[in-house]
Amino acid sequence: MLAEKKRLNRLGNQLFFTGPTMIAFTIALLIPFVYGFYLTLMKMATPVSPPAFSGFENYRAAFSDSQFWDSLWLTVKYTGATIVFVNAIGFALAYLVTMGIRSQNFFRTALFTPNLIGGLVLGYIWQFIFVQSLPAVGENLGIELLRLGWLGDEHLAFWALVIVTIWQSAGYMMIIFIAGLISVPKDIIEASTIDGANAWQRLTKMTLPLMVPSFVVTVFLTLKNAFIVYDINFSLTEGGPYNSTLMISMHIVQKAFMETNYGVGQSEAIILFAIVAIVTGVQVYFSKKMEVEA
Amino acid sequence: MAGRRITSLTFTYLLLIVAFISFTFPFFLLIVNSFKRNGEILENPFSLPASLDFSHFGDVIEKMNFLVTFKNTFLITLLSVLFILLFSAMAAYYIVRNSTSFNRTFFAILVASMIIPFQSLMIPLIYIYGSKLNLIETVPTTLLIVLYIGFGSAFSVFIYHGFIKSIPLELEEASLIDGCTRRQTFFKIVYPMLSPTSSTIAILNVLWIWNDYLLPSLILTNEKNFTMPIKMKVFNGTYMNNWELLIPAILMTVLPILVAYLFGQRYIIKGVMQGAIK
Structure with missing residues (x-):
C-alpha cells in the first residue's frame, strides 16, 4: 500500500x-x-x-420465437462437439510436440498458424476448400463423401463448421496445454515409470490429472467461444442451407439488425448472457474441484 | 528397447506430419491458386500454377482499395493497442498499490465483465451511439477506438494486475523517498519493468483487433473507413465464386499478419502461453 x-x-x-x-x-x-x-x-x-x-412483452416474444430455440439448441450441439474435438486434438498435439523430438518448435509454430487468421477470412478460405477443392479430390479418387458439396447439405454443413473451428482453435489450445505439460514435475513421471507404469498408464493416471488446471482454461475458452460464435458461421455457411446452421449469435444479429427488432433481439441477447454466465460458472466451479496437487 | 524407441519415434513424426499437412494445406491452396486463372483453378485446385501470373494482385489492390483499407486497419489497431497498454497498466498499478475498497470493487467488476458476450452489448451500443448520439455518423473511427480500449481493458488490467503484484515495493519506495512523485515513479520505474507483460498484452490485442469483424462492421458504415475484414466481406459479396480474384484477395488480407508472425513467432507463442497461464 x-x-x-x-x-x-x-x-x-x-x-x-x-x-x-x-x-x-x-x-x-x-x-x-x-x-x-x-x-x-x-x-x-x-x-x-x-x-x-411494454413490461415483459419482449421476453415473452423471445420465449415463443421458435427459431431462437432452434438456433440455441444447434449452438449447444456445436458447443459440445467443439469442446470434445478441440480439446482432444489440442491435447494430443501438445503431447506430441513436448516429447522432445528435434523439430518440435517448428511443429508448434506451424500448428499455431491458423489462429492468426480471423474467423471471417477463415470462413472464406474454407469455402474454397469445401466448394472447390474437396469435390475435385472426390471426383478424382472416387470418394463419394468428398465429392458432395458439404456446405449445401444440412448435416454436413454443421460438421464443416465444426471442422473449421477445430482447425482454427486446436493450435491455440495446444499452446496452453504445452505450458501445462512443461510444468508437470519430471520426478513423479520417472517414479511411476520405475514402478512399472506403461506410457498409457502414465498418461491417464499421472499426466492427465495434473493437467486439470489447463483443461479448466481450455474448456472455458472453447465453451465461451462456441456459444458466441459468429464470424465463421457468417462467412462459411451464412446460416444455410435453409437455416440449418444458424447459430444463436447470428440469429440475434438478424433479429436486431435485419428485422430491426431491438427489443426482442436484446431480450434474446440477455438470455444468451445468462446462459453463458451460468454454464461457464458451473464449469469452472466443478472443474476446479477436480484439481489435484502433485 | 532401441528398436521400440525408433518405431515410436517414427510414429510420432508420422502423426505430426499428418497434423502439419492438415493445418497448413489451406495456405498452400491460397498461394498456388493466387497465380491461376479461373479455368486452371477449377480444373485442379491442387496443381502448381503453369506460370507466375501476378496480374490479379494488381487488380485486387485496386478493387479492394487495399492501401486505404490497410491504413485504416493499421491505425485503428495501433492506436487502440497503444492506449490499452498505457491505460490498463496505469489502472492496474494504482489498483494494486492503493488497495482501497473502491479499487477492489472496480477490479472485481472488470474481471466479472469478461464473461459478458459481445452480443449482449451490441444492440444498446448501436442504439445509444448510433440512433441517440449519432456518433457512428460523425466520429466512427474514434468511437471504435474508444470501444476497443473499453473492451480490451478488463483482460489487460487483469494480466497487469497479476504481474505488478509480484514486483517488490522497495524500488518504488526508494524513488518516492528520492523525491519522485507518484506519476514519475510509475513512468520511470514501474512501466519499464512491465515490458514483458506489455508485449504479451500487445500481441493478444493486435490479433483480436486486426481480425475483428462484427463490431467494426456495425460502427464503420462509410466505405472510406472500412477495415480489412469488412472489405473482404464486401469483396466476397461482389465477386461471389470468382476465385481468381477472391483467392489473391484472401491471401493479401492474411499476408500482413503471417509476415509479422514469421518474424515474431517466438514472442507470439510465448505471449499466448503467458496470457493463458494467468
Whole structure:
C-alpha cells in the first residue's frame, strides 16, 4: 500500500491512473449493459421511434420465437462437439510436440498458424476448400463423401463448421496445454515409470490429472467461444442451407439488425448472457474441484 | 528397447506430419491458386500454377482499395493497442498499490465483465451511439477506438494486475523517498519493468483487433473507413465464386499478419502461453 498523505493528492492520482480506463469501460460496457436491460422492457416500432414501456412483452416474444430455440439448441450441439474435438486434438498435439523430438518448435509454430487468421477470412478460405477443392479430390479418387458439396447439405454443413473451428482453435489450445505439460514435475513421471507404469498408464493416471488446471482454461475458452460464435458461421455457411446452421449469435444479429427488432433481439441477447454466465460458472466451479496437487 | 524407441519415434513424426499437412494445406491452396486463372483453378485446385501470373494482385489492390483499407486497419489497431497498454497498466498499478475498497470493487467488476458476450452489448451500443448520439455518423473511427480500449481493458488490467503484484515495493519506495512523485515513479520505474507483460498484452490485442469483424462492421458504415475484414466481406459479396480474384484477395488480407508472425513467432507463442497461464 502506497497511499498518498494528502486527500486531494490521492483523488488526483486516482483520477489520473484509473480515470481513462474507467471512462472507456463505462462507455463500452457499463452503460450498454445497464441500458440493455432497459431496452428489453421497451417497445419500439423502428429503431428511431420513441420507446414505450411494454413490461415483459419482449421476453415473452423471445420465449415463443421458435427459431431462437432452434438456433440455441444447434449452438449447444456445436458447443459440445467443439469442446470434445478441440480439446482432444489440442491435447494430443501438445503431447506430441513436448516429447522432445528435434523439430518440435517448428511443429508448434506451424500448428499455431491458423489462429492468426480471423474467423471471417477463415470462413472464406474454407469455402474454397469445401466448394472447390474437396469435390475435385472426390471426383478424382472416387470418394463419394468428398465429392458432395458439404456446405449445401444440412448435416454436413454443421460438421464443416465444426471442422473449421477445430482447425482454427486446436493450435491455440495446444499452446496452453504445452505450458501445462512443461510444468508437470519430471520426478513423479520417472517414479511411476520405475514402478512399472506403461506410457498409457502414465498418461491417464499421472499426466492427465495434473493437467486439470489447463483443461479448466481450455474448456472455458472453447465453451465461451462456441456459444458466441459468429464470424465463421457468417462467412462459411451464412446460416444455410435453409437455416440449418444458424447459430444463436447470428440469429440475434438478424433479429436486431435485419428485422430491426431491438427489443426482442436484446431480450434474446440477455438470455444468451445468462446462459453463458451460468454454464461457464458451473464449469469452472466443478472443474476446479477436480484439481489435484502433485 | 532401441528398436521400440525408433518405431515410436517414427510414429510420432508420422502423426505430426499428418497434423502439419492438415493445418497448413489451406495456405498452400491460397498461394498456388493466387497465380491461376479461373479455368486452371477449377480444373485442379491442387496443381502448381503453369506460370507466375501476378496480374490479379494488381487488380485486387485496386478493387479492394487495399492501401486505404490497410491504413485504416493499421491505425485503428495501433492506436487502440497503444492506449490499452498505457491505460490498463496505469489502472492496474494504482489498483494494486492503493488497495482501497473502491479499487477492489472496480477490479472485481472488470474481471466479472469478461464473461459478458459481445452480443449482449451490441444492440444498446448501436442504439445509444448510433440512433441517440449519432456518433457512428460523425466520429466512427474514434468511437471504435474508444470501444476497443473499453473492451480490451478488463483482460489487460487483469494480466497487469497479476504481474505488478509480484514486483517488490522497495524500488518504488526508494524513488518516492528520492523525491519522485507518484506519476514519475510509475513512468520511470514501474512501466519499464512491465515490458514483458506489455508485449504479451500487445500481441493478444493486435490479433483480436486486426481480425475483428462484427463490431467494426456495425460502427464503420462509410466505405472510406472500412477495415480489412469488412472489405473482404464486401469483396466476397461482389465477386461471389470468382476465385481468381477472391483467392489473391484472401491471401493479401492474411499476408500482413503471417509476415509479422514469421518474424515474431517466438514472442507470439510465448505471449499466448503467458496470457493463458494467468
